[in-house]
Amino acid sequence: MTNPTDPRAAPAGATKAAVDGDAVAQLADAFAAIADERPAAALPSLRQADARGSRMAAALLRRLAGEGPDNAYEAHAAFQAFIRGGDNVPLYAAVSQAMAERYRTPPVRRLLDIGAGDGMALLPALRAAAPVPAEVDVIEPQEGLRSALEQEFAQAAPASRLSVHGTTLQAFTGNLDSAAHWDLAQSSFALQSLRPGERIEALRALRPHVDALVLVEFDVPALAHGSDAYFHSIAGRYERCLAQYGDDADLIARGFLAPMLAGQLRRDVAPSNWEQPIAGWRREFEQAGYRLREARHLYDYSWSPAWWLEVSAR
Template structure:
């Protein structure tokens, strides 16, 4: 690995050790776009919870490699609607509807009831699904307050945002309330060193051109630092095999994993459990 990205990895190591000043200096000296964004972030301070910043999240999810990723995701969901014909669908962590809206538009079968759960009220308000019930709640709070059942529960890159112990409870609750669960997640390595994180996030930031700073400062860097330092985490990702194990532990007896798309972070997969 070259000296440039070693500098970013060194900055992440310094941050993990609690030396923000050294981390900022190493990042600034790295000569990379990621390093420059990190130096700015550590100078200006954090900017709040990542999913409460709709402009940054919207720019992230609608740009870069996400364009192709979500095209394939929506096609995959539409094919499943047409095959399974679920009358009632729950979307956990629907964001602003980027997955479910085009999936419904492409499908010939339309569910008669759609429930949308999204803790960010700002993102939920942007979803354009006519007649859907909307719940600006976490999955845990929603399932604890609503006794509905569904033919299909989907969650697209959202279950990773639930801490594993709480997620186990969510999955166990869903087992008794749905016929099928479909998760879109990333098949991440079991162990990722700081050099690998630096390399992959450098590629990710570079995909956003003029919007790179908005996306980096408002979304990518808080996620990166949560992963790198193990503090203030917003994501708990796993290899696909571990996602399958968690679903089986929750009581699902049939779990399949299908490759969805390559991505700068890690390959994306669709995991079906019934």
């Protein structure tokens, strides 16, 4: 179960970074000032990085001027453009294929998808599944993404019955009927949106209601939040992600990546992202009472390698 790649190295197939090392260093300095609640002090570094072609710096300058959404999923068109471009395309193909294969053995009749978004991972998995799960429950708090999924569902999985829950995992597990049960719960890139304490509590509450749970998340480098190495690492990774987008880069940077970044940097003020190395996910599942069944590397994505974890509820 060792990671075959160095997570800090540029993955094979990633587009070359659009900006030079100086721009990344200036962006990292700006991140440090924003994290320290000194946005005015971030402006000179952002302007310098912007002048060197940093799209992330340009988006942050507009954000600091008051533009753009607070929540990364609020401007859902930006998120949808993001996951439909760059190396998200092969990433999602790998995720959906792994899900479709998993529904076969052991067979999954009742499936729960936590934070399903617009179904970018789920719907192709259902299309490819044989047999297809008969009952699919979806938890998705964001209305725009939820309705996009609902519109596509019947065409993707005509033999399945869909139940949609427009709520968070925390609220969903707080109101579960004692008889509710799923063969499998799955979650791709969504549990990183929950605060760790609430996440463990919700996963613990879900455990009696599932046989197993599959998580797909990124194995991010284990760097101390707030350290220079952390700011430098995420500055390079944000810029590397954006370098893969042409005309959509501004929409994605302003509508999705800038609010995502704000939630990562300003954890005590506007938390919205709690990603962690895969070792951290394994520890949390153990704390919530699950047993590890499988952990494997899935795809070398530009942000960090994506991993597949399956845990058993018993």
